[in-house]
Structures are given as structure tokens and as C-alpha cells.
Amino acid sequence: MSRLTNAATAAARPAPPRLLAVGKRHPADAIAALAAAGQRAFGENYVQEAADKIGALAGLGLEWHLIGHLQSNKAKQAAELFDWVQTVDRTKLVDALAAHRPAARGALNVLVQVNIDDESSKHGCVPSEVPALVAAIRAAPSLRLRGLMAIPAPHAEPERRRDAFARMRRLFDTVAGQDPAIDTLSMGMSDDLELAIAEGATMVRVGSALFGARPAS
Numbered sequence: 001m002s003r004l005t006n007a008a009t010a011a012a013r014p015a016p017p018r019l020l021a022v023g024k025r026h027p028a029d030a031i032a033a034l035a036a037a038g039q040r041a042f043g044e045n046y047v048q049e050a051a052d053k054i055g056a057l058a059g060l061g062l063e064w065h066l067i068g069h070l071q072s073n074k075a076k077q078a079a080e081l082f083d084w085v086q087t088v089d090r091t092k093l094v095d096a097l098a099a100h101r102p103a104a105r106g107a108l109n110v111l112v113q114v115n116i117d118d119e120s121s122k123h124g125c126v127p128s129e130v131p132a133l134v135a136a137i138r139a140a141p142s143l144r145l146r147g148l149m150a151i152p153a154p155h156a157e158p159e160r161r162r163d164a165f166a167r168m169r170r171l172f173d174t175v176a177g178q179d180p181a182i183d184t185l186s187m188g189m190s191d192d193l194e195l196a197i198a199e200g201a202t203m204v205r206v207g208s209a210l211f212g213a214r215p216a217s
């Protein structure tokens with residue numbers, strides 16, 4: 001995506017961020033087409049939908065990220081299926097993922113999802129809960145903490161979105177200072193990836209700008 005390289009250049013960043021292609025509600029064929037063009041990392045919101053696609057596309061060597069809210073009763077299936085879970089927001093989930101990650105799959109990469117705009121209706125932990133979650137994940141040998149993820153409120157004013165991305169960056173710098181393996185700040189989507197990259201996103205999650213509009217569910 002040239003938008004990524006352009007935004008990285010504008011922000012004077014040495015390299016563009018990683019691109020996570022978000023294929024929710026698009027069929028496995030659409031993902032296979034993007035994979036054929038060289039895209040490797042794919043994000044899915046729902047465990048069952050992902051299970052079907054991961055099964056259909058096994059053998060392509062793709063990397064699968066869960067980016068939707070994860071219920072504890074689906075943690076076992078998620079720990080078996082995914083390479084990354086970006087939506088870890090409570091210690092109960094840390095414990096369930098750690099207990100169910102199959103040893104043969106290696107450590108599960110995880111991000112702590114932060115509710116940076118403190119909207120009571122949304123998922124993610126509040127910033128003050130981040131240190132306890134970070135400690136719990138780092139104490140679990142079957143999990144590998146890679147960083148933080150956020151879905152800021154879709155404010156119409158770009159300055160307000162940018163402010164949320166900047167607050168995430170400060171939180172990330174604090175956490176990343178503890179461990180060189182913590183290398184991922186996942187933020188920015190089709191509408192605001194330039195703002196996120198300007199504030200230091202290392203991974204952007206892009207759906208509609210890659211796949212077109214999502215089919216109605």
C-alpha cells in the first residue's frame with residue numbers, strides 16, 4: 001500500500017509499519033488473492049469465522065491475528081488457532097490463553113488492548129490497568145508480550161484522534177522500555193492510518209481500503 005510508505009516518509013520514519021489485512025466478512029478467496037500478491041498477516045474479528053478461513057487457507061503460511069473481543073469461553077480455541085491475539089484486556093483472559101496454548105505452537109504473541117478514550121461501552125483495559133496485565137503476560141511462558149493495541153473513538157475532528165494516538169504512543173514507550181521484545185504498537189485503520197503512523201504506529205489494521213466495502217452481515 002503506497003499510503004503506508006507515503007505516511008512513513010511524511011513522518012520521517014525509517015520504515016513503513018507492518019500492514020495487517022483485516023478480512024472480516026470477506027470470503028477466503030479474497031484473502032487468498034491478497035496472499036498471492038504477497039500479503040502475509042491477516043486479522044479476523046470472530047473466532048468461528050477465522051477458524052473456517054484458517055482451515056481453508058492452511059498451507060499458505062499465513063500469520064493470523066485475532067483483533068475482535070475474545071470471550072473467555074473461546075480462549076482455548078483462540079489459543080490453538082491464532083499466531084497473535086491483539087485484544088487481551090483482563091487477567092482472566094491471560095490465564096486462559098496461557099493455560100491453553102499448545103506447546104507445539106510456540107509462544108502466542110499478545111497485545112494488551114487499551115481503551116484509550118475510556119468509553120464505557122467499549123472493550124480494552126483502562127491505561128492504569130496496563131502494568132498489571134503486562135506483568136501477568138510476562139510471567140506466562142506460553143505467551144509473548146509484543147505490545148499494545150487500541151481502537152480510539154472515531155471522533156470527526158482529526159486533532160482528537162491524533163491526541164488519542166499520541167497518548168497510546170506515550171503508554172507504549174513506557175512499556176517498551178522494559179523489554180526489547182516489545183516492538184508493536186497496533187493502531188490506525190483505513191480512515192486514519194496516516195494520523196496513527198505520524199504518532200508512531202508500528203502496525204496498522206486495514207480492511208476496507210484493501211478489500212473494498214464489507215458485505216453486509
Ligand SMILES: *Cc1c(COP(=O)(O)O)cnc(C)c1O
Pocket residue numbers: 022024045067068151189190191205206207208209
Ligand atoms: C474492522 C476492523 C479494522 C479495519 O477497519 P477498516 O476501517 O475497514 O480499515 C481494524 N481494526 C479492528 C479492530 C477492526 O474491527
